[in-house]
Amino acid sequence: MTRYSIFSLARNAFSHHENWPKAWRSPEPKPAYDAIVIGGGGHGLSTAYYLAKNHGMTNVAVLEKGWLGGGNTGRNTTIVRSNYMHDANALFYELAMKLWEGMSQDLNYNVMFSSRGVLNLAHSDSELERFARRGNAMRLNGIDAEMMTRQQVLEMVPLLDGSARNRFPIYGGMIQRRGGTARHDAVAWGYARAADARGVDIIQNCEVTGIKTEGGKVTGVETTRGTIMAPKIGIAVAGHTSQLCEMVGIRTPIESHVLQAMVSEPIKPILDTVITSGAVHMYISQSDKGELVMGGDLDGYNSFAQRGNPPIIEHVVAAVLTMFPAFSRLRLMRTWGGIMDMSMDGSPIIAKSPVEGFYINGGWCYGGFKATPGSGWVFAHTIANDAPHKLNQAFTLERFFSGHAIDATGAGPVPGAH
Numbered sequence: 001m002t003r004y005s006i007f008s009l010a011r012n013a014f015s016h017h018e019n020w021p022k023a024w025r026s027p028e029p030k031p032a033y034d035a036i037v038i039g040g041g042g043h044g045l046s047t048a049y050y051l052a053k054n055h056g057m058t059n060v061a062v063l064e065k066g067w068l069g070g071g072n073t074g075r076n077t078t079i080v081r082s083n084y085m086h087d088a089n090a091l092f093y094e095l096a097m098k099l100w101e102g103m104s105q106d107l108n109y110n111v112m113f114s115s116r117g118v119l120n121l122a123h124s125d126s127e128l129e130r131f132a133r134r135g136n137a138m139r140l141n142g143i144d145a146e147m148m149t150r151q152q153v154l155e156m157v158p159l160l161d162g163s164a165r166n167r168f169p170i171y172g173g174m175i176q177r178r179g180g181t182a183r184h185d186a187v188a189w190g191y192a193r194a195a196d197a198r199g200v201d202i203i204q205n206c207e208v209t210g211i212k213t214e215g216g217k218v219t220g221v222e223t224t225r226g227t228i229m230a231p232k233i234g235i236a237v238a239g240h241t242s243q244l245c246e247m248v249g250i251r252t253p254i255e256s257h258v259l260q261a262m263v264s265e266p267i268k269p270i271l272d273t274v275i276t277s278g279a280v281h282m283y284i285s286q287s288d289k290g291e292l293v294m295g296g297d298l299d300g301y302n303s304f305a306q307r308g309n310p311p312i313i314e315h316v317v318a319a320v321l322t323m324f325p326a327f328s329r330l331r332l333m334r335t336w337g338g339i340m341d342m343s344m345d346g347s348p349i350i351a352k353s354p355v356e357g358f359y360i361n362g363g364w365c366y367g368g369f370k371a372t373p374g375s376g377w378v379f380a381h382t383i384a385n386d387a388p389h390k391l392n393q394a395f396t397l398e399r400f401f402s403g404h405a406i407d408a409t410g411a412g413p414v415p416g417a418h
C-alpha cells in the first residue's frame, strides 16, 4: 500500500497526480472465505479491518450491494460524541471516541476528525438539571463534560438568538469538547483501503439475497454474483437489519424509518462547534466546505426509501431559524434521507444470534456514525472469538425478551422518541 504523506503528494505532483495507485482492489469473489461481513458501510468495513488487524483473520470478504459508504455512512450529519448516561453506552461510545482521536494516523487516511465540541442547548431549568445528571454520570466514567451558563453559551455562539423573543429561551448548555465531526465517506474509504491492504476482499455491487444454513449453522450466502461459502457471517446493514435477519428466521425488535438531513449553500466560517437542541429537535454544524449541515426528527412512518417528505424539512428549517434567525437569508442546497434501524430502547444490538455463526450488528438509530470504530472493534472481537467483547456484552438480542433494555433516552421503548 502506498503510504500517503507529504512526500508521496509531492512525488505524484510531478506526474500531475495521474499515477496514484487504486485505494483498494476490486476482486472477483472467491468460492469461500473464513468470514463474510455483509454491508460495506463504515461498520462493515471497520469490522473487516479489525478482524484482520486485531485477530489475524484476513480471508474475509465484505459484500456490498451498492457502493462503499452509499448507505447511512455517506448520508449522516457526521456528529461524533460519547455523551451518554448509562454505563453500557457511555463506555462503548468512549472506546469509539478514543479510536476517532487516532483514526487518521492508524489508517494513514485523513478522515478530517475535528474536535470542535458538541454543545447541547438547555431551554429550561429541568433540562439543565437533566444535563447535570448526565454530565456527572459521564465524568464518573472518565468522559469529559462541562456545564455552560447562558452567558457562556451566547459568548461562544453569538449568532444564537438569546433574546426574550426566542420561543425556546436559552438557559445554558452542556458541552463535550472532545466531540465534533468527521468526513463521513473518508471513514468508509479509509477503512476500505486499510482492510484491503491486509488482504480483505471488498466486493461492491454484490447483493446478498439469501443466507444458507444447515443444522442450525450458517454455511454461506446467495448473492447476485453467485454462492459464497463461509462458516461465519456478520451483518452490518443498518436499515436492512430486519430483512437480513429474516433470511435466517430471526425477528428483530427493529423498525426501519427514514431520517432526512440537509445542507445550506456554502458560506464563510460562522459556526465553529456543533449545536443541538432536543427541545426543538435540531442539530447543526458547518462543514469544511462551508455548508450548514442540519438534521432533526424521523419522518415518523416505516420506510425503506432513502428519501423523505417536505414537512420534516420545513420542521428542521423552522427549528434552526428559531435558534439562528440570521440563517433565514440562506438557501437550502440539498436534502436527502437514509434508512434508520430503530431499536426499541435506542441502543444497538452487537451480538451472536440464535443461529450458529450468524452475528448481528444493528439497531443504531440516529447515532451509529460516531460508533463506527468502536462498533467494528467489538464486532470483530465477537466474530473472531464467537463471544462478545466486554464492551458489547450488554448489547444482546435477548435483552428485549429478558427485560434488560438499555434505555438510551429515558423515554422507554418509543422509537419516535429516540
Ligand SMILES: Cc1cc2nc3c(=O)[nH]c(=O)nc-3n(C[C@H](O)[C@H](O)[C@H](O)COP(=O)(O)OP(=O)(O)OC[C@H]3O[C@@H](n4cnc5c(N)ncnc54)[C@H](O)[C@@H]3O)c2cc1C
Binding pocket: 038, 039, 040, 041, 042, 043, 044, 063, 064, 065, 066, 067, 068, 069, 070, 071, 072, 073, 074, 075, 076, 077, 078, 079, 080, 206, 207, 208, 209, 236, 237, 238, 239, 240, 244, 259, 260, 261, 295, 336, 337, 338, 339, 340, 364, 365, 366, 367, 368, 369, 370, 371
Ligand atoms: C440523515 C442521517 C443523519 C445521521 N446523523 C448522524 C450523526 O450525526 N451522528 C451519528 O453518529 N450517526 C448519524 N446517523 C446514523 C449513522 O449514519 C448510521 O447509524 C451509521 O452510518 C450506520 O453505519 P452502517 O455501516 O451500519 O450502515 P450503512 O452505512 O447504511 O451501511 C450498510 C450497507 O449495507 C448494504 N446492504 C444492505 N442490504 C444489503 C444486502 N442484502 N447485501 C449487501 N449489502 C447490503 C447497504 O447498501 C449499505 O451500504 C445519521 C443517519 C442519517 C440517515
